[in-house]
Amino acid sequence: MVDEMFDRDTQQKIGKQIVLPMRRAIEISLQSMKVRFWRSMITVSSIILAIAFLSFVLINTAILRALKGGPAAVVDVLEIQVDALKEDLGVEPAGELETLTLKLRSVLRPFKDGPERAAEDLNAKMEVLRQKLGAEGAEKLETFTLELAALKQASEEEIEELKAKVEALKQELGSRAAGELEALTLELAALKDGPVKAAKDLEAKVETLKQELGAERGNELQTLVIELAEETALRDRIEVVLRGEGAGDEDKGAMFEPAKKKTGFLAEFKAKDYWLITLALVVCFVGIVNAMLMSVTERFREIGTMKCLGALDSFIVKLFVLESVFQGALGTFIGISLGALLAVLRAWSSYGNVTFRFFPWLGFLACVGVAQGIGTFLTVVAATFPARAAARMQPVDALRADQ
């Protein structure tokens, strides 16, 4: 009797039923997601958050590691270049050029366009004041002020006398403008005696040395020396910020590192990072599993109904897995974008544009790939188990499930 019901023809029909229209399954899954849009979005947002967290951790770590190593590496290279050049040119004269260059740099640094320009600017300001106070009176004031400043060995009397004169003059001319002129005169004198003079001296010495060593190579050395100084300052500045965040030197982590040196992307991650990444993965997994489990459980009755209509277990599983793949792909993509954006913004706000100078492109792509893979994989796995369990239920139990 069994044979009659399940004859050859029927067996073939059963076979056909097995190879169920995948297209139909995809249609139903997409339709389901569309209709249950907000419910799907809740599931997807769980995935987004979990993956964003994971991506953030991964990319942030990559960026920090790149910043830790990047500037330092640049400094190392420059140091080698400078040393090589010094060897070439003769260590002593080259060393002297190096020192003078650095001194000159520190003299010139406070001034945007150099001390001479600053002096000119001051003079311009003083001109305005001279016009205001009257050329004669202004000239007198300037002279007295300078005299007073120059008097170091004079007697108390003479100093007091000059001071009084200056005061009287200031009263006569109008206190405020005169006071200003007085101050600027002193400033100008200081400039002229200090930075302007020093700059001139140093520049002369530097010129001489460059003649000795050869202008072209001399310039080369100067450029390198200045570059080295700036990169070193950058490296140190970053080191300070990194250490402040606890991402600085980790000799303490040394005992957890394997003896062999890791290469490539992984070399950027240390023991402490693995811990945080593992945590992120666990959060990710729990979040996604929970979302998927809820999604399947809510639809037990639907599953039972479909089984009554003749759906095979595999079809049911296919439906849920497809849905989870779509949700996983979408959620992972958005999550990665979000996590990456946050990580880059955070780094940029802490370290400035240097973040982009040493941006770990390869590491970034690897993080994205890893996060994408993990997200999709976890979503599908997390959906498969409850879907399989649901599909295997007896229809009567599934139908009994409370909606």
Add this chain to the structure above:
Amino acid sequence: MKQSIVRTRGVTKVYKMGTVEVHALRGIDFEIATGEYVSIMGPSGSGKSTIFNMIGALDKPTAGKVYIEEVDVAQLDARELAWLRCRKIGYIFQTFNIIPVMTALENVTLPMTFAGLTSDEARDKGAVLLDLVGLGDRLDHKPFELSGGQQQRVAVARALANDPTLILADEPTGNLDLKTGREIIDLLKQLNETRGVTIISNTHDHKMVSVSDRIVRLQDGQIERIEDTSNLDITLGSIDGETE
């Protein structure tokens, strides 16, 4: 002799709730012939739902056998069971159980998809069926756009999707008002008469009595008696003043 479509032999079902054993069915024997309209009635806890699940191959008995078209249901594997449910049996539930994300037409054509029909064939047939149950103008409505009675009609159309020989209705009028319930019962009787499809219905509803050929009364997991309605003289009052 008419061929039996459903036959049960000593069907027993025991549920284990922790340490307590619940005997839902204590040996059920009966036979239903092709083309009959049978109602299973009884108080709560009599085993109505349980025997219904057995007959519908939705659950397995603890002991005893269930034969559908003389095939022992317990011998079938998952694929064959799915085929059975797809081709031989149509189900109607108290809670309608229409898939909420699909339109009426899509709901009706879903089992056809499982049976291997192409989309076009399915759509044409689905439209015909929906027309048959009076919903020809609501093909693209979603369940939430349909009343309870209309949803149950969709369920009836769906049950007919693959021309089953047997329709199982579990409390089909349970969630419907008197008038709508009446309409559904009339619809089922009409299908039974015009298409010759066997109908087995689990019900509390006394309106079902007049259309049934036989009534199986259950009590405490056993058959109390089986009534042949041709022997019964049934007069029921009705709300709108007309007598049956």
